[in-house]
Amino acid sequence: xxxxxxxxxxxxxxxxxxxxxxxxxxxxxxxxxxxxxxxxxxxxxxxxxxxxxxxxxxxxxxxxxxxxxxxxxxxxxxxxxxxxxxxxxxxxxxxxxxxxxxxxxxxxxxxxxxxxxxxxxxxxxxxxxxxxxxxxxxxxxxxxxxxxxxxxxxxxxxxx
Amino acid sequence: xxxxxxxxxxxxxxxxxxxxxxxxxxxxxxxxxxxxxxxxxxxxxxxxxxxxxxxxxxxxxxxxxxxxxxxxxxxxxxxxxxxxxxxxxxxxxxxxxxxxxxxxxxxxxxxxxxxxxxxxxxxxxxxxxxxxxxxxxxxxxxxxxxxxxxxxxxxxxxxxxxxxxxxxxxxxxxxxxxxxxxxxxxxxxxxxxxxxxxxxxxxxxxxxxxxxxx
Numbered sequence: 001x002x003x004x005x006x007x008x009x010x011x012x013x014x015x016x017x018x019x020x021x022x023x024x025x026x027x028x029x030x031x032x033x034x035x036x037x038x039x040x041x042x043x044x045x046x047x048x049x050x051x052x053x054x055x056x057x058x059x060x061x062x063x064x065x066x067x068x069x070x071x072x073x074x075x076x077x078x079x080x081x082x083x084x085x086x087x088x089x090x091x092x093x094x095x096x097x098x099x100x101x102x103x104x105x106x107x108x109x110x111x112x113x114x115x116x117x118x119x120x121x122x123x124x125x126x127x128x129x130x131x132x133x134x135x136x137x138x139x140x141x142x143x144x145x146x147x148x149x150x151x152x153x154x155x156x157x158x159x160x
Numbered sequence: 161x162x163x164x165x166x167x168x169x170x171x172x173x174x175x176x177x178x179x180x181x182x183x184x185x186x187x188x189x190x191x192x193x194x195x196x197x198x199x200x201x202x203x204x205x206x207x208x209x210x211x212x213x214x215x216x217x218x219x220x221x222x223x224x225x226x227x228x229x230x231x232x233x234x235x236x237x238x239x240x241x242x243x244x245x246x247x248x249x250x251x252x253x254x255x256x257x258x259x260x261x262x263x264x265x266x267x268x269x270x271x272x273x274x275x276x277x278x279x280x281x282x283x284x285x286x287x288x289x290x291x292x293x294x295x296x297x298x299x300x301x302x303x304x305x306x307x308x309x310x311x312x313x314x315x316x317x318x319x320x321x322x323x324x325x326x327x328x329x330x331x332x333x334x335x336x337x338x339x340x341x342x343x344x345x346x347x348x349x350x351x352x353x354x355x356x357x358x359x360x361x362x363x364x365x366x367x368x369x370x371x372x373x374x
Contacts, residue, residue, distance in 0.1 A: 047204060047207065047288055048204065048207035048208050048210070048211045048284060048285065048288060049200075049205070049206065049207025049208070050207065051203070075214075077211045077277075077280065077281045077284060078277075078280025078283065078284055079280055079283035079284045079287060080280075109287070109290045110290055110291075110294075111294070112294045112297070112298060115294070133193070134193045134196055134197060135197065135291050135294055135295055136196050136197040136199075136200035136201065136291070137196065137200070138196075139200075140200055140203060140204045140207070140288070158291060160287050160290075
């Protein structure tokens with residue numbers, strides 16, 4: 001077993017809630033280490049309230065077992081995951097599926113004034129004439145915005 | 161129980177019970193947007209509780225579900241503040257606002273803790289709480305001049321103070337513009353009758369088939 005083979009296999013695991021992106025695209029796999037027949041994976045949650053965390057962990061374990069190795073998945077509960085870890089390919093897949101990718105993490109915390117600004121682009125028509133509808137959305141990681149240009153609501157990834 | 165486990169359980173219990181209380185607005189909030197907001201905030205607070213219980217469980221040789229649901233009501237370490245059954249919008253917003261301010265003061269200290277696991281988790285929670293604070297501050301600004309909201313903040317202030325250890329209370333007062341002196345805090349330790357009612361509902365499924373797996 002090699003790390004490369006494991007990484008390659010993990011690229012096939014879709015996110016349980018937004019299957020257009022893989023767990024590798026999301027950047028939630030912090031590390032893979034191979035130790036004989038054991039494969040150690042460090043998984044970082046997106047939001048701690050994400051109900052998909054258990055499903056992600058199980059999917060990783062199943063994939064490693066399919067490769068004929070013994071999985072050991074550790075959930076790392078620190079601040080090492082950020083929306084900045086979503087890969088460029090992942091951001092493009094999100095946008096194409098109608099989810100506006102997150103803005104880059106700034107030095108300070110995001111503010112309401114920033115969310116209410118016109119800096120967010122509609123994933124459907126590309127206009128920045130959009131407004132915040134709700135800080136919260138269908139999952140902890142998303143907000144709802146409204147595009148004044150094409151007159152549709154869309155989901156915006158929160159920056160964390 | 162170590163000082164560390166006690167602290168973890170205090171915060172985890174606060175987040176679990178408040179998450180439960182906030183979830184009571186699901187389906188009956190005054191607007192659809194608030195229905196979504198309260199449901200999402202509740203889910204995230206309970207997620208924070210789960211992460212904190214994980215750390216406590218590793219130390220206590222237990223598991224997060226057992227800590228969340230298998231203790232007797234008197235063993236919970238939450239502050240009376242989060243137990244109150246407040247199905248009134250002014251009080252609910254006043255509690256969200258005061259809770260988030262107090263939680264921020266507490267997390268600022270935890271983020272600098274020498275225990276890397278605790279500090280790392282506090283930093284993660286703090287980053288997510290940014291969105292809860294925005295929501296609370298937006299509402300507090302909107303209701304600031306409403307007499308019902310002002311009265312609710314004054315009524316809940318002694319409870320909010322009791323969430324924090326005495327050394328951190330002046331910082332909460334500074335942030336909110338309220339007073340520590342001449343306020344008798346409602347301290348952690350005693351529970352309100354509302355906790356037992358909540359506990360009965362919260363643990364009902366778990367108690368009905370002990371040890372069931374899903």
